Structures are given as structure tokens and as C-alpha cells.
Amino acid sequence: MRDESKDxxxxxxxxxxxxxxxxxxxxxxxxxxEVLEEIESDEDTTDFDLKVAKAVLLLSFSYVPDSVPQNDANIAVAVMDDLNGQPRTTVRNQVQNSLENLDKYIRPNTDLSFGSRIGRSER
Incomplete structure (x- = not known):
């Protein structure tokens, strides 16, 4: 299905x-x-933070981390929706900022990749 409103x-x-x-x-x-809904209603998070959280959740499914490492570069690609948009390095910097902003929701796993688990932080 093609969205005619997009180029x-x-x-x-x-x-x-x-x-x-x-x-x-x-x-x-x-x-x-439920955690994503909390992120969406959190006044301290942005729409981009929510996009990052959704991407992290999908990349955290059990078989995906083996083929697509969960790092800020891959998360940046996962949230991009326009090849003529912002450069990947800019989006990657935005992802890094979002991951810092989402640290009470997204915890890194033991190998330092991001978001192996979305959940409530014990902080």
C-alpha cells in the first residue's frame, strides 16, 4: 500500500x-x-522520545538483538522515515539524548546495548 501523501x-x-x-x-x-503509555503521558518526554522507546521495544524482541545490535546508531535508523531528512548523525545524537531522557523507563542490558528491557526502573 502506497501513501500518496509521502514522496x-x-x-x-x-x-x-x-x-x-x-x-x-x-x-x-x-x-x-503500559510503560509506553506512561512515556507518552510523561510531560518530561517528547514525541521523539516516544519514537525511540517504540523502536527500542521492537528491537528488544528475543531474536532481533542477535542480528541487529541495540545501539544508538541502529535505533536512529529505526526511527528515520525520510531519506531526505536529517543526517543519520544528527538523528543518532537525538537518540542519545532521548535515551538519557528515558533512563527511568529503558535500562541498558549487561553488554551495554540499550533497551534490552523496557520497564519501570528501580530508581
Whole structure:
């Protein structure tokens, strides 16, 4: 299905994919979806923070981290939806800032990749 409102250099981002499967995920991972709803309603987070959290959640599924490491560069690619948009390094810097802003929701795993678990921090 082609979205006529977007040009030929637009992409379907991982975040767009999340929005398509959200209701199915509610049955599979209800706690994580609840945390995303908290992030969305948190006045200290931005829309971009929410995009990053959604990307982290999808990249954290059990088989994905083996093939796509969860680092800020890959998260940046996962939230990009326009090839003519901001440079990847700019988006990567925004992702790093968002991960810092989301540290009460997203915890790094033991190998220092981001967001192996979305959940409530014990802080």
C-alpha cells in the first residue's frame, strides 16, 4: 500500500510498524505497552522520545538483538522515515539524548546495548 501523501524517498519506519501492530502487542506484552503509555503521558518526554522507546521495544524482541545490535546508531535508523531528512548523525545524537531522557523507563542490558528491557526502573 502506497501513501500518496509521502514522496518516493519516504520510508516506513520501525515506529510506523509498531503503530500497525500495537493492538496485537497489547495481548503479548501488556506491561511494556503500559510503560509506553506512561512515556507518552510523561510531560518530561517528547514525541521523539516516544519514537525511540517504540523502536527500542521492537528491537528488544528475543531474536532481533542477535542480528541487529541495540545501539544508538541502529535505533536512529529505526526511527528515520525520510531519506531526505536529517543526517543519520544528527538523528543518532537525538537518540542519545532521548535515551538519557528515558533512563527511568529503558535500562541498558549487561553488554551495554540499550533497551534490552523496557520497564519501570528501580530508581
Amino acid at each position: 518516493e524517498l519516504s520510508l516506513i519506519s520501525l515506529v510506523d510498524f509498531y503503530d500497525l501492530i500495537r493492538y496485537e502487542l497489547e495481548d503479548i506484552i501488556p506491561n511494556e505497552i
